[in-house]
Amino acid sequence: MGRSTCCEKIGLKSGKWTVEEDEKLVKYIQSNGEGSWKSLPKNAGLLRCGKSCRLRWINYLRGDLKRGHFSVKEDEMIVMLHKSFGNRWSMIASHLPGRTDNEIKNHWNSRLSRQSYRFLKNASLDVSTLVNQKKRRLGRVSRSVAKKYNQNMFSRNNNSPSLPKVMEKQVHENLENCSNVLTTYVKDNQVHDNVISGDLESKQFEFEDDEVFNIHYFLEGEAMDSSGVLSMPDEYQIEQWLREIEDENVGKNERNVDEREDESLSFYLEGEAMDSSGVLSMPDEYQIEQWMREIEDENGGKNERNVDEREDESLSLDSLKTMGVSWYDETECDIDFGFTGLNMCDEEDDMLHWLWEGGNH
């Protein structure tokens, strides 16, 4: 690895483990047990830090590890658990005997997330067909390609420095508007699942599938990770939630209000968008400001940050654009971010077209 690690600085080894080191670690833990990681390396005669030893043991040397390919059943389980728990890998790993959080995380990032992404894209664009024409691999846009794309987008932004300011105003107005409407709405309705569903119905809020996804993106606020991978909205949980409401309607649901509220709303809102008093928190408003500042810096040629940082921020802005909630009837609900023409699919299509054109502008 290129940079010097904290271990190297204090004279400890880092990087790949040798067979000898593995043997020492296994031997020590077999006779002394796990734990006391801080003192373990010294006692075991290893020039490693405790953290490194712990990681090596848990992710590689432990005896009860399965290793090898994930079965279809395991994949299904991971997808399902990820929909419920999000990126809580240790939680997910605890449901999969013999698999580590690190292994599952890698597996998710390299394979499963892009399958989920393709599922989402199917609604509007057959990505596999488009990509197959030129690219040899399907799905996720790689880090390096995303990086190039974003560099390109930034250079385009340099040519139109007035755009961010226009967007800033629009974003703030619409975020504020939306926040007010949702907060009032949730308060007025005591955050009760069947009330919300009934009320949505009475106000003629009719969602099409992709609009449910868009709304979810808005509530989630984190539609894309730093490597440009779209996180999958909680379709399973939405279905679950709808089933619960059906139960309620036919009087079969015996559970108390708190329980139902917790399950349906916290899942639906992804657990993070609402605090304990039932007030919706606005996603990523800080991020918008930050991004606007950076764009300005960039335009003034003052930006010294590295490509990765800019990549993260611009991708995070892309997720913001996704928040352009496309309500079925804007006049009915008064929520319009002003980005109704821009959603995640548009952004991704844009990237794919850019690739298709050879990645140059």
Place this chain on the structure above:
DNA sequence: AAGCTCATCAACCGCAGCCGT
């Protein structure tokens, strides 16, 4: 065959939470 791109995996880092003092 060479060079490039990408996927995968192991390992590292920073941070938050827990616990003892």
Place this chain on the structure above:
DNA sequence: GACGGCTGCGGTTGATGAGCT
């Protein structure tokens, strides 16, 4: 309650090998 040490977690990175042009 404040503080410090330890542990565990999630995000990120670099090495490597496979596949493609």
